[in-house]
Amino acid sequence: MKQDEDSDLIDLLGKNTADQSHHATETMNLDHLTTSGIRVKSPNHHHNNNNNKKNTTYQHSAPMSCCDFVISYTIMLCQYYPKCCAGCTTTFVVVLGLLLSNLLFTRTPPVLDEHAVLQIHSKYDLTINQVDHWCLKGGNEHCRCEDPLQPTGRTEHASWVQAVKANQIMVKNATSAVDLVILGESVVEAMGGRWMGKSRSLKAIGALFQKTFQQKAVALGVAGDTAPNVLWRLLHGELAVRPKIWWISLGMNDLARMGCSEEIVVLGILRVVEEIMEQQPAAHIVINSVLPMVNVRGGAYPLVTDYEDALHSRQLLQEEAFLPDKMNRHLDSQRKKKVDATAEEIKDPKQLAKLRAQQAEQEEEQRAKTKKKRWRKNRREPVNAKLDARKYTLFHQIPLWTSIQVINQQLRRFTEEQPAQVHFFDATPLFVLEKNGKSRIRSDRITLKGYPRLAGFAAWEEAILAFAQPILDELKPPDNNKDNPEDDDDDDDDEDDLIPMEDDSV
Numbered sequence: 257m258k259q260d261e262d263s264d265l266i267d268l269l270g271k272n273t274a275d276q277s278h279h280a281t282e283t284m285n286l287d288h289l290t291t292s293g294i295r296v297k298s299p300n301h302h303h304n305n306n307n308n309k310k311n312t313t314y315q316h317s318a319p320m321s322c323c324d325f326v327i328s329y330t331i332m333l334c335q336y337y338p339k340c341c342a343g344c345t346t347t348f349v350v351v352l353g354l355l356l357s358n359l360l361f362t363r364t365p366p367v368l369d370e371h372a373v374l375q376i377h378s379k380y381d382l383t384i385n386q387v388d389h390w391c392l393k394g395g396n397e398h399c400r401c402e403d404p405l406q407p408t409g410r411t412e413h414a415s416w417v418q419a420v421k422a423n424q425i426m427v428k429n430a431t432s433a434v435d436l437v438i439l440g441e442s443v444v445e446a447m448g449g450r451w452m453g454k455s456r457s458l459k460a461i462g463a464l465f466q467k468t469f470q471q472k473a474v475a476l477g478v479a480g481d482t483a484p485n486v487l488w489r490l491l492h493g494e495l496a497v498r499p500k501i502w503w504i505s506l507g508m509n510d511l512a513r514m515g516c517s518e519e520i521v522v523l524g525i526l527r528v529v530e531e532i533m534e535q536q537p538a539a540h541i542v543i544n545s546v547l548p549m550v551n552v553r554g555g556a557y558p559l560v561t562d563y564e565d566a567l568h569s570r571q572l573l574q575e576e577a578f579l580p581d582k583m584n585r586h587l588d589s590q591r592k593k594k595v596d597a598t599a600e601e602i603k604d605p606k607q608l609a610k611l612r613a614q615q616a617e618q619e620e621e622q623r624a625k626t627k628k629k630r631w632r633k634n635r636r637e638p639v640n641a642k643l644d645a646r647k648y649t650l651f652h653q654i655p656l657w658t659s660i661q662v663i664n665q666q667l668r669r670f671t672e673e674q675p676a677q678v679h680f681f682d683a684t685p686l687f688v689l690e691k692n693g694k695s696r697i698r699s700d701r702i703t704l705k706g707y708p709r710l711a712g713f714a715a716w717e718e719a720i721l722a723f724a725q726p727i728l729d730e731l732k733p734p735d736n737n738k739d740n741p742e743d744d745d746d747d748d749d750d751e752d753d754l755i756p757m758e759d760d761s762v
Contacts, residue, residue, distance in 0.1 A: 387523070392515045392659065399515035404524030407488035410480075419445070419453035419478045424493045426474055435728055436473040437497055438720075439486060439528075440505035442558060443547065443706070444477025447713060452479050452558075457567060461713055468717040474499075480558030482510045483524025487531060495535050500731050501724050502532050503681075505544040508706050511659060512552050518662050521546075526670060529678070540727050542679045543671060545664040548687050548697050549656045549706035563707050657695070681723055686715050 334341035391399035402408045410416040438444050449455055449462015465475060476494055478485070483506050506525045510516045516524075529541055664682065671680040687702045688695050697704065701712030708716060 387517070387519045389517050390520055392511065392517050401510070401514050401516040401520050402482060402484045404483055404510075404516075404520050405527050406484060407491050408482075408484035409488040409492075410485060415452040416478060416480075419450070420489060420492075422450065422453040423476045423478065423489065426476065427494055427497045430474055430497045433472055434474055434497065435500045436469065436503060436720075436724055437499040437501070438473060438475045438477070438503040438505065439490075439494070440477045440544075441481035441486065441509050442477065442479040442563075443508065443708065444475050444505055445479050446477075446563060446707070447717070448475030448477065451563065458563075461710060464710065464713055465717065468714075468721060477505075480509055480513065482514060482516075483507070483521070483528055487524075487528050490528065490531055490535075495532070498536060499539065501540045501542060501727060502536075503542045503544060503720060503724070504528060504532075505547075507546040507663060508549065509558075511546065511663070512549055512656060512706065513558075515552075518659050518666075521659075521663050522666050522670075525667065533678070538677075540677045540679065540731075542681050542723070543667050545667065545680070545682045545684055546660045547683060547702065547706045547708070548660060548695075550697060550704040552656070567709075679723075679727075681720070683716060683719065686719060687712060 330341070333344075390396040390401045393399070438447065445451060446458055446461060447465055449458045449460075449465060451458060455462065465473070474497065476489070478489070481489075486506060504525065506528060507521045510521045510524055511518075525543065529543065532539065532541055664684070668680045668682070671678050687698050687708070689698055698712075700709065701715060702708050
């Protein structure tokens with residue numbers, strides 16, 4: 257019996273030893289680390305050796321990709337450096353937005369069909385089907401452009417009707433001595449000293465016009481007019497005057513106010529030119545270049561505030577800012593009343609003088625603040641702003657200077673292909689400074705919206721007179737009386753003979 261128990265004990269110990277040795281061997285065996293997976297025994301392995309299905313196998317993870325590395329590094333950066341992470345994220349979003357705006361909203365450089373423009377010889381050659389797009393920003397729907405080939409009036413505005421009637425009165429009063437008619441829109445009406453038919457505050461500019469041309473020129477313009485509006489005015493009375501020279505200045509409102517494309521602007525100007533050529537074939541026509549502009553003119557209807565910047569130069573605005581205004585005069589009167597009221601209570605002259613000095617110092621500080629505010633308000637535009645030929649993006653205004661250059665180039669080419677009586681006048685050098693290949697607008701002569709100042713009108717009118725005078729000299733009939741003085745005497749004798757004959761008949 258004892259031997260059986262000993263044998264059972266030996267068998268049990270031998271079995272456990274074998275199991276332990278096998279487990280130790282399996283534990284120390286590291287070959288499984290280089291295989292496709294890692295085997296982890298179930299917790300019940302020691303209790304149930306047959307439960308092999310519960311073993312779990314974990315596969316090796318694939319090598320970390322570049323994207324995973326960037327994401328992990330970004331997460332770690334945001335955890336340890338949140339401010340730096342926020343700055344990098346903001347910069348990335350801004351750069352991405354700029355790239356997208358430049359890609360999606362960049363306007364292609366303006367290109368006109370030169371062949372189509374040069375082949376225009378009458379209004380019947382103008383076809384709207386040749387236009388690629390109507391609007392300056394592209395497309396045909398996001399602008400207020402009118403058909404450049406059809407006359408269009410603004411009869412719904414009473415002030416416009418009044419201005420047109422004022423022009424018609426000038427046409428009726430115009431005599432044969434009128435040699436030059438300047439036809440156009442806002443700038444031309446301001447040149448004559450009017451705005452919507454009224455003189456308003458443009459009397460100095462009007463006096464300059466009369467002094468320069470000596471009653472031999474008429475300015476027919478209406479503020480805010482486009483080429484179709486001018487065509488309507490021509491067909492409703494303004495063609496009744498028959499000058500030797502028609503000077504046309506158009507396109508500024510079509511481009512900057514209505515947002516029309518370069519093609520529409522050129523077609524509108526040429527339509528007006530062709531109408532004058534057809535109605536008055538003997539007249540000379542001068543197409544003035546579109547004046548330089550930087551800013552877009554807002555609103556479909558012009559206001560006199562559009563011209564406020566041109567009424568004064570920058571220097572005058574700054575000087576006026578430091579003059580006492582109504583508010584300062586009111587403050588002075590209030591201070592005087594307070595001092596007078598206090599003087600009755602204070603009998604000591606020293607205290608009264610001290611009080612007056614304190615109040616004067618306070619009023620001087622208030623006056624200085626008022627001057628500073630007014631100076632900031634009147635500082636509307638930079639001096640000699642650069643004319644950038646840049647692209648159009650969502651974050652910038654439309655580059656009008658690029659379009660103006662293209663329009664003027666096409667107008668010049670048109671006049672070169674026409675008869676000798678059609679001329680082109682480039683007014684750009686009068687208002688633009690060229691230095692080191694860069695163009696800057698002359699702030700002392702013109703505003704950023706293209707409205708000339710008094711000095712600009714003076715230079716422009718002198719240039720117009722100098723350009724038109726040779727043409728007028730050619731059109732002047734020869735004076736034969738100076739060559740044959742004897743004929744003059746004979747004519748005088750004939751006139752003397754006629755007088756008594758008339759007396760006898762009576």
